[in-house]
Amino acid sequence: MLDHASSFDASPAARQPLPLTESAGARTLLITIALGFLLLFLLLPLIVVFAEVLRLGFDSYWAALREPEALAAIRLTLLTALIVVPFNAVFGIAAAWAITKFQFAGQNLLITLVDLPFSVSPVIGGMVFVLLFGLQGVFGPWLAAHDIKIIFAIPGVIIATLFVTLPFVARELIPLMQKQGTDCEEAALMLGASGWQTLFRVTLPNIKWGLLYGVLLCNGRAIGEFGAVAVVSGHIVGHTTTMPLYIVVLYNDFNFPAAFAVASLLTLIAFATLILRTILEWRAEQRLASSRLH
Amino acid sequence: MIAGAIAIRQRSIIPGFGLSLGVMLSYLGLIVIIPLCVLLLKASDAGWAKIWMELSSLRTLAAFRVSFGIAFLAAAFNAVFGFIVAWVLVRYEFVGRRLIDAMIDLPFALPTAVAGVSLTQIYAENGWLGSVLAVAGIKVAFTPLGILVALAFVGLPFVVRTVQPILQDFDREAEEAGALLGASRWNILRRVVFPPLVPAVMTGFTLAFARGIERIRLRHLYCRQYARLFRDRSAADHHQARAVRLCGRNRDREPDAGGVLHPAAHHQPAAGMDPETARCLTMHRALTRVRRRASRCR
Amino acid sequence: MIASCDLLDIAYADTTLLNASYEPTRRFYSDLNKAFAAHWQAEQGEKITIYQSHAGSGAQARSVTFGLEADVVTLALAYDIDAIVERAKLLPGDWQKRLPNNSAPYTSTIVFLVRKGNPKQIRDWPDLAREGISVITPNPKTSGGARWNYMAAWGFALRLHDNDERQARDLLAGIYRNAPVLDTGARGATITFTRRGIGDVLIAWENEALLVARETGPEDFEVVVPSVSILAEPPVAVVDKVVNQRGTRKAAEAYLSFLYAPEGQQLVAKHYYRPRLQEAAEGYPDRFAQLELMHIDDFGGWAKAYKTHFAEGGIFDQIYRPGG
Numbered sequence: 001m002l003d004h005a006s007s008f009d010a011s012p013a014a015r016q017p018l019p020l021t022e023s024a025g026a027r028t029l030l031i032t033i034a035l036g037f038l039l040l041f042l043l044l045p046l047i048v049v050f051a052e053v054l055r056l057g058f059d060s061y062w063a064a065l066r067e068p069e070a071l072a073a074i075r076l077t078l079l080t081a082l083i084v085v086p087f088n089a090v091f092g093i094a095a096a097w098a099i100t101k102f103q104f105a106g107q108n109l110l111i112t113l114v115d116l117p118f119s120v121s122p123v124i125g126g127m128v129f130v131l132l133f134g135l136q137g138v139f140g141p142w143l144a145a146h147d148i149k150i151i152f153a154i155p156g157v158i159i160a161t162l163f164v165t166l167p168f169v170a171r172e173l174i175p176l177m178q179k180q181g182t183d184c185e186e187a188a189l190m191l192g193a194s195g196w197q198t199l200f201r202v203t204l205p206n207i208k209w210g211l212l213y214g215v216l217l218c219n220g221r222a223i224g225e226f227g228a229v230a231v232v233s234g235h236i237v238g239h240t241t242t243m244p245l246y247i248v249v250l251y252n253d254f255n256f257p258a259a260f261a262v263a264s265l266l267t268l269i270a271f272a273t274l275i276l277r278t279i280l281e282w283r284a285e286q287r288l289a290s291s292r293l294h
Numbered sequence: 295m296i297a298g299a300i301a302i303r304q305r306s307i308i309p310g311f312g313l314s315l316g317v318m319l320s321y322l323g324l325i326v327i328i329p330l331c332v333l334l335l336k337a338s339d340a341g342w343a344k345i346w347m348e349l350s351s352l353r354t355l356a357a358f359r360v361s362f363g364i365a366f367l368a369a370a371f372n373a374v375f376g377f378i379v380a381w382v383l384v385r386y387e388f389v390g391r392r393l394i395d396a397m398i399d400l401p402f403a404l405p406t407a408v409a410g411v412s413l414t415q416i417y418a419e420n421g422w423l424g425s426v427l428a429v430a431g432i433k434v435a436f437t438p439l440g441i442l443v444a445l446a447f448v449g450l451p452f453v454v455r456t457v458q459p460i461l462q463d464f465d466r467e468a469e470e471a472g473a474l475l476g477a478s479r480w481n482i483l484r485r486v487v488f489p490p491l492v493p494a495v496m497t498g499f500t501l502a503f504a505r506g507i508e509r510i511r512l513r514h515l516y517c518r519q520y521a522r523l524f525r526d527r528s529a530a531d532h533h534q535a536r537a538v539r540l541c542g543r544n545r546d547r548e549p550d551a552g553g554v555l556h557p558a559a560h561h562q563p564a565a566g567m568d569p570e571t572a573r574c575l576t577m578h579r580a581l582t583r584v585r586r587r588a589s590r591c592r
Numbered sequence: 593m594i595a596s597c598d599l600l601d602i603a604y605a606d607t608t609l610l611n612a613s614y615e616p617t618r619r620f621y622s623d624l625n626k627a628f629a630a631h632w633q634a635e636q637g638e639k640i641t642i643y644q645s646h647a648g649s650g651a652q653a654r655s656v657t658f659g660l661e662a663d664v665v666t667l668a669l670a671y672d673i674d675a676i677v678e679r680a681k682l683l684p685g686d687w688q689k690r691l692p693n694n695s696a697p698y699t700s701t702i703v704f705l706v707r708k709g710n711p712k713q714i715r716d717w718p719d720l721a722r723e724g725i726s727v728i729t730p731n732p733k734t735s736g737g738a739r740w741n742y743m744a745a746w747g748f749a750l751r752l753h754d755n756d757e758r759q760a761r762d763l764l765a766g767i768y769r770n771a772p773v774l775d776t777g778a779r780g781a782t783i784t785f786t787r788r789g790i791g792d793v794l795i796a797w798e799n800e801a802l803l804v805a806r807e808t809g810p811e812d813f814e815v816v817v818p819s820v821s822i823l824a825e826p827p828v829a830v831v832d833k834v835v836n837q838r839g840t841r842k843a844a845e846a847y848l849s850f851l852y853a854p855e856g857q858q859l860v861a862k863h864y865y866r867p868r869l870q871e872a873a874e875g876y877p878d879r880f881a882q883l884e885l886m887h888i889d890d891f892g893g894w895a896k897a898y899k900t901h902f903a904e905g906g907i908f909d910q911i912y913r914p915g916g
Contacts, residue, residue: 020466020473022483027386034382035394037375041446042400045412052415091321098314102306110318116326128329135659135680138332144659147837152660163325185308195309224405234660235645236610244407249646251411252779253618254808260415263408270403278396414788 049267052260064261069238073246073262076154077223080242084161084222089215092169097203100177101185111174118167125163126231129156152234157242160228165218172214176207209284213277220273224266368445369503376453376502377495383454384461398454401447413444449502456498460491607640607843612662614649614736614826615779616800620863621666627859628850632843640843648777649736650675656682656831663835663844666828668736668778670694671894673829682833696825697851698865701885702744704816705785705794705801712792716818717748720793721766728791729771730781732902736826737778741795742908743897744822747886751820765911786813797824799864802879806864823885 022030053061064070095114099107117125131137133150143150150156184206188198204211226244233240237249243266250259382388383395401409464487472482613621625642632640645652645660649668656662657680667673670688677685688695706714712725720727730738745767749760772790775781778797785794786809793816794801801815828848835841850856857872866880867873873880891897901907 020470021385022479030378031382031386031388034375034379038379038394038397041443041450042397044416044443045404045409045447046400048412048415049408091318094314094317094321097310098318101308102311113322113326116330120330124333128333130658132329132332136657140659149659149661151658152655159325163329166325182306182308189307189309199310220403224407226406234655235647236643237645239643244405247407247411252615252783256415259411263411266405266408270400270405270408274396274399274403275393278392282392
């Protein structure tokens with residue numbers, strides 16, 4: 001293209017830098033506007049949550065969280081996440097392995113099926129299990145006869161959350177492993193590694209950022225899910241209410257300080273999720289940059 | 295079915311097909327396929343479906359008909375400022391840029407229960423905004439103003455995340471050409487940079503607007519049009535796969551990166567995002583990825 | 593594996609009851625459960641824990657039908673419990689006769705809640721249909737309180753227009769046209785009105801309105817009593833199939849009897865419900881307004897009223913067009 005240095009025009013105008021970006025003043029102004037807008041509209045709800053919490057005072061805050069019903073809600077949410085995330089992670093790895101390391105008919109269909117919970121409204125997701133396991137449902141009579149409680153009990157909450165968060169890890173891993181191809185695995189196998197060794201020593205390290213990222217998303221959704229759980233939980237306070245449900249219970253009872261206390265916990269988790277994600281991306285970018293240098 | 299698939303698939307030395315496919319299918323079957331089949335069977339009992347939908351539609355955000363005007367205003371507001379935010383995030387470097395970029399997804403990452411409760415607090419009669427304004431001596435019917443704030447929060451990521459990928463892929467050559475030809479910065483912006491960004495801003499505006507008035511039917515409508523415009527996802531994926539094969543896998547593989555090409559390109563629909571919007575954004579990103587790959591092939 | 597192991601249950605040996613109730617009763621039953629637990633401990637020497645589930649009355653009935661294992665149901669209207677009988681046969685058809693006063697240990701009525709000072713001058717039912725008034729009321733399809741609201745309005749409208757159904761419909765259509773949103777439950781509507789600042793008037797249970805006007809928002813809201821309203825009898829019942837299976841019949845029946853006992857009735861009045869026992873009401877002389885009260889039997893009972901108004905294609909469906 002035109003070489004600036006080879007230009008014969010030595011006038012001051014020609015030596016001006018090209019206007020490839022806005023002036024420093026304009027840049028500062030725009031940045032200020034953008035940050036101001038974000039502070040006001042993005043962070044305002046968070047500021048509200050924490051201001052309400054501060055207004056509450058430390059003692060009342062802890063008291064609200066130590067109520068037995070609040071503790072039960074926190075335990076249920078954590079239990080749900082602890083079960084749902086590993087299961088969906090294993091499923092994600094298995095699904096990505098099956099879809100990306102092999103070629104077979106019906107791959108696209110499987111991808112669509114994996115995405116299905118994502119395209120279905122969470123309320124429908126919950127309702128599906130009520131229709132399946134409820135007393136009037138398909139398996140209802142059998143379950144009742146064997147005194148097994150799924151819907152309106154804790155297993156129902158976990159299954160509904162499992163349904164809703166199913167695609168997260170798989171969706172992360174499938175494009176990633178597709179891009180990585182099978183070269184590394186084939187090389188490892190030819191060098192004598194077994195299938196499992198290949199999985200743990202070759203594949204997993206390759207996909208670790210994507211896997212972590214998917215786990216993070218899955219966790220965030222599992223903790224915050226409302227619609228599907230609201231349908232299957234039966235609203236039994238102190239038993240089948242998760243944290244999001246419990247927040248609404250408190251709020252509807254005019255107990256705003258306690259509602260914000262529990263909400264602050266969820267907010268912190270959301271924050272932590274976003275920050276962790278940023279760190280993950282930053283680390284990955286760094287590795288990318290360093291690998292490009294070599 | 296597994297045996298059939300094994301028979302159909304191409305030969306490969308990689309083990310574990312049976313196991314991984316088996317795990318995948320049984321899990322999917324238990325959690326997704328069987329339940330949804332049951333739903334389809336029972337859907338004939340249409341009365342139940344409708345009643346359950348009514349029963350279960352717990353809307354923690356204000357479930358009122360936001361007036362057209364306010365939703366429009368909020369979406370327009372988001373369009374303008376969202377564009378500025380996207381511009382600033384892509385084009386400039388400053389302290390905390392990466393963190394702020396991540397925070398854009400906050401309305402999606404925040405559980406609906408928390409968002410509903412805190413947003414109500416903001417626009418309530420005796421809420422935050424009200425008391426703050428009262429202290430400043432402003433006596434205004436702040437409920438509409440509060441609703442505006444709530445809608446701005448909810449719709450904020452839509453514009454930013456639709457404009458960002460386009461800006462990132464923007465070919466700077468045209469800008470440089472304009473500069474070399476002597477155009478002023480403002481003219482370059484006005485004539486070269488902004489026009490291609492208008493569709494993205496409009497899309498973001500539409501998504502934010504649809505979300506604002508919470509008209510599910512309207513949202514479906516726009517997303518369908520959007521999908522038609524940008525082709526469906528499987529086609530985008532197909533083109534992407536083809537582009538990958540055309541360019542040769544080596545060019546596109548970053549073995550140690552864990553698949554993170556670029557922060558914005560990697561933004562998957564975040565936790566809590568509702569499925570409709572997530573699909574729209576995914577389609578948009580998929581197509582952007584395709585275009586980028588295709589351009590690298592030149 | 594997933595058998596009856598409720599992982600968060602307290603000690604296996606303790607008795608537990610589940611009370612499936614409608615939305616506004618949360619505080620009342622919270623207090624009552626503590627009192628009953630103390631009473632049961634004193635009488636039986638045994639610890640009892642009562643879990644509560646609250647949702648719209650119709651929604652709760654459906655949940656119980658679909659397997660929510662409630663030992664007792666304390667819903668907003670008899671029709672919802674009848675629905676459980678009809679669909680799942682969890683208790684006998686004559687359940688309402690098993691306890692005194694139509695199985696309703698407390699009653700309430702329907703009044704209006706308005707903003708302090710009553711700026712829009714809302715005095716009676718016709719004011720709700722006025723131009724420019726915004727009315728908050730829940731959805732009769734899901735909320736029991738909403739159905740009481742509707743029938744109270746309907747009763748007034750019939751009286752006003754000498755049983756002319758067409759004109760009564762017009763009045764109700766006018767009221768519902770002024771409703772910007774229909775929440776799924778009574779408490780949701782209260783929150784919408786008081787917390788979200790939407791609407792000029794809330795049609796509410798008397799106990800809801802009094803709770804707001806006296807406890808949660810006395811500076812901002814006041815109660816307006818219409819000229820005529822309806823006697824709402826929220827019934828209570830033991831769910832036979834569940835208590836037989838769980839072996840909790842004795843505790844469940846004692847629990848419901850406690851509602852009729854003086855201690856229970858005191859709590860009833862304290863939480864703004866109209867007690868059946870006169871002595872309990874005497875403790876709160878100015879609390880409950882004297883107004884003319886109709887009864888659901890004036891409309892042929894709930895079965896007939898439901899079929900006429902709230903069934904698919906009934907009068908409510910005809911007069912209410914969402915979004916229009």
